[in-house]
Amino acid sequence: xxxxxxxxxxxxxxxxxxxxxxxxxxxxxxxxxxxxxxxxxxxxxxxxxxxxxxxxxxxxxxxxxxxxxxxxxxxxxxxxxxxxxxxxxxxxxxxxxxxxxxxxxxxxxxxx
Amino acid sequence: xxxxxxxxxxxxxxxxxxxxxxxxxxxxxxxxxxxxxxxxxxxxxxxxxxxxxxxxxxxxxxxxxxxxxxxxxxxxxxxxxxxxxxxxxxxxxxxxxxxxxxxxxxxxxxxx
Numbered sequence: 371x372x373x374x375x376x377x378x379x380x381x382x383x384x385x386x387x388x389x390x391x392x393x394x395x396x397x398x399x400x401x402x403x404x405x406x407x408x409x410x411x412x413x414x415x416x417x418x419x420x421x422x423x424x425x426x427x428x429x430x431x432x433x434x435x436x437x438x439x440x441x442x443x444x445x446x447x448x449x450x451x452x453x454x455x456x457x458x459x460x461x462x463x464x465x466x467x468x469x470x471x472x473x474x475x476x477x478x479x480x481x482x
Numbered sequence: 483x484x485x486x487x488x489x490x491x492x493x494x495x496x497x498x499x500x501x502x503x504x505x506x507x508x509x510x511x512x513x514x515x516x517x518x519x520x521x522x523x524x525x526x527x528x529x530x531x532x533x534x535x536x537x538x539x540x541x542x543x544x545x546x547x548x549x550x551x552x553x554x555x556x557x558x559x560x561x562x563x564x565x566x567x568x569x570x571x572x573x574x575x576x577x578x579x580x581x582x583x584x585x586x587x588x589x590x591x592x593x594x
Contacts, residue, residue, distance in 0.1 A: 379522075401581040412486075412572050412585030413525075420581075458524065462581050469515060469540070470583055474524035 372397050376459050376473030383449055384481050391457060391476040392443040399461035402435050402442035403470065407456045416457075417444070439464075449480050485509065488573050488586035495560065495567060496594050503558045503589045505573035512578040514556035518542060519570040519588075528571075531556055560591065568593050 376393045383389055393402070401420055405413035417428050419435035419442060426433055432445045442461075446453055459473040486507045495501045505514065513532045517525040527540030531550040545564025550556055556575075560567045570590050574583040 376524075403582060405585075410570075410588070410590070412488075412574075412587050414585070415582055418582055460583070469527055469530055470581075472525040474522065 372461075372463055372471045374459055374461055374471055374473040376476060378476055379474070380477040380479070382479045382481060385449060385451060387449050389446040389449055389453070389478060390443060391459075392441060393459035393461070393473045394441040395461060395471075396440065398439045398464045399471075400439075400464050401462035402433070403460040403462075404431075404433050404442070404444045405458045405460065407458065407475070409455070413456075413458055446478075449478075451480050451482055454478055454480050486573055486575055486584060486586035488571075488589050490589060491587070493589055493591045494594050495591060498562045500559055500561050501567075501591065503560070503571055503573075503591070505556045505558065505586060507554055507556075507573075507575045507586075509575060509577070509584065510553070511575035511580070511584075512553070513576045513580075514550070515574040515576075515583065516540075516546070516548065516556070516558045517572040517574065519572060525572065528558065567591055 374393045404416045407413040417433040422439045424435040430447045456475040456477050458475045460470040489504045515530040516528040526542050528546050529548040531537035547559045572588050573586040
């Protein structure tokens with residue numbers, strides 16, 4: 371099936387630092403979503419993007435839908451310990467009624 | 483509260499045994515999904531159902547079976563044919579035409 375390349379695979383950062391992660395694909399997507407998963411829990415939606423070029427914020431989080439519709443990035447500003455978790459990108463393909471495609475996740479660790 | 487309920491939270495399977503994971507939603511969503519999560523593998527789609535009494539195989543359906551007799555329920559059976567069932571299983575749902583998947587809290591399955 372279709373794949374999303376999410377990077378980096380893991381990050382170790384100091385509290386207060388900014389974080390950036392991204393997803394790329396060889397295919398066009400209609401929608402980009404970013405989720406966060408805490409240990410032992412299901413992913414929770416952070417931001418949804420619906421239009422190419424769209425830039426959306428949710429508190430300290432900012433995400434953008436790439437102009438080419440083949441990529442998206444997520445930035446976290448001034449990281450705090452509770453930002454720890456796995457962040458997933460997901461894209462809705464531009465080809466009929468098909469399920470979301472997920473990246474493999476970015477594991478974020480924050481050092482206080 | 484509206485949401486997706488997965489049970490049990492932890493499940494143990496003996497060799498050669500079939501086990502069933504429950505997923506119930508009261509969101510009136512049409513589509514439901516089952517994912518398997520292994521460390522570093524992201525979310526892999528097992529089965530999905532877009533309407534009652536219909537379902538499709540995902541990327542890793544072998545060794546699993548599902549049913550969708552009611553809109554609110556989408557149980558997953560891990561059969562004895564699944565030789566490596568130890569994983570975290572996530573159920574999700576979306577409304578008709580919806581792009582956003584909402585997840586349950588997951589079931590962790592281990593082999594005795």
